[in-house]
Amino acid sequence: xxxxxxxxxxxxxxxxxxxxxxxxxxxxxxxxxxxxxxxxxxxxxxxxxxxxxxxxxxxxxxxxxxxxxxxxxxxxxxxxxxxxxxxxxxxxxxxxxxxxxxxxxxxxxxxxxxxxxxxxxxxxxxxxxxxxxxxxxxxxxxxxxxxxxxxxxxxxxxxxxxxxxxxxxxxxxxxxxxxxxxxxxxxxxxxxxxxxxxxxxxxxxxxxxxxxxxxxxxxxxxxxxxxxxxxxxxxxxxxxxxxxxxxxxxxxxxxxxxxxxxxxxxxxxxxxxxxxxxxxxxxxxxxxxxxxxxxxxxxxxxxxxxxxxxxxxxxxxxxxxxxxxxxxxxxxxxxxxxxxxxxxxxxxxxxxxxxxxxxxxxxxxxxxxxxxxxxxxxxxxxxxxxxxxxxxxxxxxxxxxxxxxxxxxxxxxxxxxxxxxxxxxxxxxxxxxxxxxxxxxxxxxxxxxxxxxxxxxxxxxxxxxxxxxxxxxxxxxxxxxxxxxxxxxxxxxxxxxxxxxxxxxxxxxxxxxxxxxxxxxxxxxxxxxxxxxxxxxxxxxxxxxxxxxxxxxxxxxxxxxxxxxxxxxxxxxxxxxxxxxxxxx
Numbered sequence: 327x328x329x330x331x332x333x334x335x336x337x338x339x340x341x342x343x344x345x346x347x348x349x350x351x352x353x354x355x356x357x358x359x360x361x362x363x364x365x366x367x368x369x370x371x372x373x374x375x376x377x378x379x380x381x382x383x384x385x386x387x388x389x390x391x392x393x394x395x396x397x398x399x400x401x402x403x404x405x406x407x408x409x410x411x412x413x414x415x416x417x418x419x420x421x422x423x424x425x426x427x428x429x430x431x432x433x434x435x436x437x438x439x440x441x442x443x444x445x446x447x448x449x450x451x452x453x454x455x456x457x458x459x460x461x462x463x464x465x466x467x468x469x470x471x472x473x474x475x476x477x478x479x480x481x482x483x484x485x486x487x488x489x490x491x492x493x494x495x496x497x498x499x500x501x502x503x504x505x506x507x508x509x510x511x512x513x514x515x516x517x518x519x520x521x522x523x524x525x526x527x528x529x530x531x532x533x534x535x536x537x538x539x540x541x542x543x544x545x546x547x548x549x550x551x552x553x554x555x556x557x558x559x560x561x562x563x564x565x566x567x568x569x570x571x572x573x574x575x576x577x578x579x580x581x582x583x584x585x586x587x588x589x590x591x592x593x594x595x596x597x598x599x600x601x602x603x604x605x606x607x608x609x610x611x612x613x614x615x616x617x618x619x620x621x622x623x624x625x626x627x628x629x630x631x632x633x634x635x636x637x638x639x640x641x642x643x644x645x646x647x648x649x650x651x652x653x654x655x656x657x658x659x660x661x662x663x664x665x666x667x668x669x670x671x672x673x674x675x676x677x678x679x680x681x682x683x684x685x686x687x688x689x690x691x692x693x694x695x696x697x698x699x700x701x702x703x704x705x706x707x708x709x710x711x712x713x714x715x716x717x718x719x720x721x722x723x724x725x726x727x728x729x730x731x732x733x734x735x736x737x738x739x740x741x742x743x744x745x746x747x748x749x750x751x752x753x754x755x756x757x758x759x760x761x762x763x764x765x766x767x768x769x770x771x772x773x774x775x776x777x778x779x780x781x782x783x784x785x786x787x788x789x790x791x792x793x794x795x796x797x798x799x800x801x802x803x804x805x806x807x808x809x810x811x812x813x814x815x816x817x818x819x820x821x822x823x824x825x826x827x828x829x830x831x832x833x834x835x836x837x838x839x840x841x842x843x844x845x846x847x848x849x850x851x852x853x854x855x856x857x858x859x860x861x862x863x864x865x866x867x868x869x870x871x872x873x874x875x876x877x878x879x880x881x882x883x884x885x886x887x888x889x890x891x892x893x894x895x896x897x898x899x900x901x902x903x904x905x906x907x908x909x910x911x
Contacts, residue, residue, distance in 0.1 A: 383683030385413020407652035417630030476731035493579035664890030712859030768808030864897030
């Protein structure tokens with residue numbers, strides 16, 4: 327991959343906004359130490375200075391943007407409303423001794439050049455790769471070995487073949503071909519994630535000079551089309567067809583189809599039968615860990631460690647990062663050019679431009695001065711899909727879950743299945759459909775889809791010896807419940823009981839092991855982490871909200887219609903991780 331080229335913001339600038347899955351604790355002390363030691367500004371109030379760029383939100387995208395802008399010689403200030411940096415993927419010690427990746431929980435989509443440019447590994451970032459990536463136990467009568475069957479898939483192709491062959495030899499033979507099919511499409515499309523979308527308006531209505539600026543994006547798009555070649559039709563189908571249609575063509579066994587299908591619906595208010603659900607799956611296979619395509623891993627110290635090291639890179643180059651500094655609005659001058667921000671306490675901070683790491687809804691509806699958004703843009707904003715099916719549950723336990731399908735060999739000794747994503751209530755796609763149907767009616771599903779991870783099975787720094795932290799990413803749960811009910815403590819308890827009963831069915835004794843529980847339904851994901859609607863992508867990854875339509879055609883290239891205001895969050899292209907964009911301020 328080509329290295330990032332940086333040049334000054336004030337002259338034909340190139341912004342680089344990039345995405346990962348990581349975050350960490352407050353860096354207020356790091357900032358103070360860095361400022362006094364490296365810059366000699368310890369006596370200067372950072373709120374009284376004027377900056378080249380102010381970044382709203384210290385999520386990983388905002389932190390990465392600040393690092394690259396500082397590397398380009400631009401002074402940047404990052405303002406975070408919470409007491410902790412990292413946005414939706416932080417490490418928080420919710421219960422004494424137990425450290426949770428409270429929202430985002432696995433790492434893959436951080437771009438390779440970011441690791442290199444910000445020297446994250448040299449700074450101490452350690453990632454535990456997972457040789458096995460999926461474990462799906464079944465609820466069925468025990469077989470000849472006295473246990474129900476399960477599906478355990480990983481990097482060992484021969485072993486994965488044996489696992490799938492339990493259900494279908496035909497599927498076992500087809501699976502490597504399916505993986506090749508998905509990988510080829512992913513590799514061809516991946517460069518689009520690291521480039522600005524083609525600006526159609528500039529190409530059609532812009533000046534000749536501006537049209538020339540759109541040429542690089544066109545070239546990358548053309549290259550992707552050439553790379554797809556005969557697979558172009560398959561890519562189009564993946565974008566538009568229901569994932570069920572594609573999976574039914576490849577496979578016949580329900581456990582395999584349901585396990586794969588979870589990656590097509592994870593975090594999204596859709597089911598495998600929804601047209602276009604395949605793109606969400608494609609998004610999940612385009613990441614990598616240590617050069618292994620499609621691999622996912624756990625960051626040592628939790629996902630917040632990723633943001634910690636990103637913030638260290640930004641601070642080392644001179645950025646200022648401040649927590650407990652909620653922004654109430656963006657400032658504009660007499661010509662309606664964005665020129666800084668106003669904090670909730672009334673403090674005004676000036677800058678030449680502002681980058682918003684908040685969702686498009688928060689950026690345009692909550693932060694812009696009243697009346698600044700044109701009526702037609704307001705209509706677009708109201709039509710943006712932020713629906714989320716996710717309730718995240720973090721659990722502290724005093725022992726490892728003991729699954730009936732693969733019993734623990736020794737007490738508290740992790741097996742291969744403990745370190746991968748454990749898929750529960752995934753014996754068939756029908757179970758996912760039923761949970762989704764309940765959510766559409768504002769009801770809590772009886773058998774929610776559960777992705778369970780145990781990062782402490784490989785990272786002992788997260789919990790006391792012998793104890794563990796569990797991440798349960800569950801769906802489908804509605805933001806708005808039927809009959810006017812609210813997500814109060816009682817409702818959370820009722821839903822958690824449904825989830826825990828499901829885990830108990832697969833791993834008897836689980837409920838007795840629980841020490842502490844943190845339940846985050848969609849409204850709490852919105853309130854705590856700023857995720858509009860609880861949507862982890864800052865907006866649905868649907869075909870009408872992708873590429874040059876993300877979040878809207880009128881700001882798909884990260885530059886908004888408001889001079890000096892840019893988007894740098896997941897609500898812009900490509901959604902889960904970020905790329906660069908070329909713009910004049």
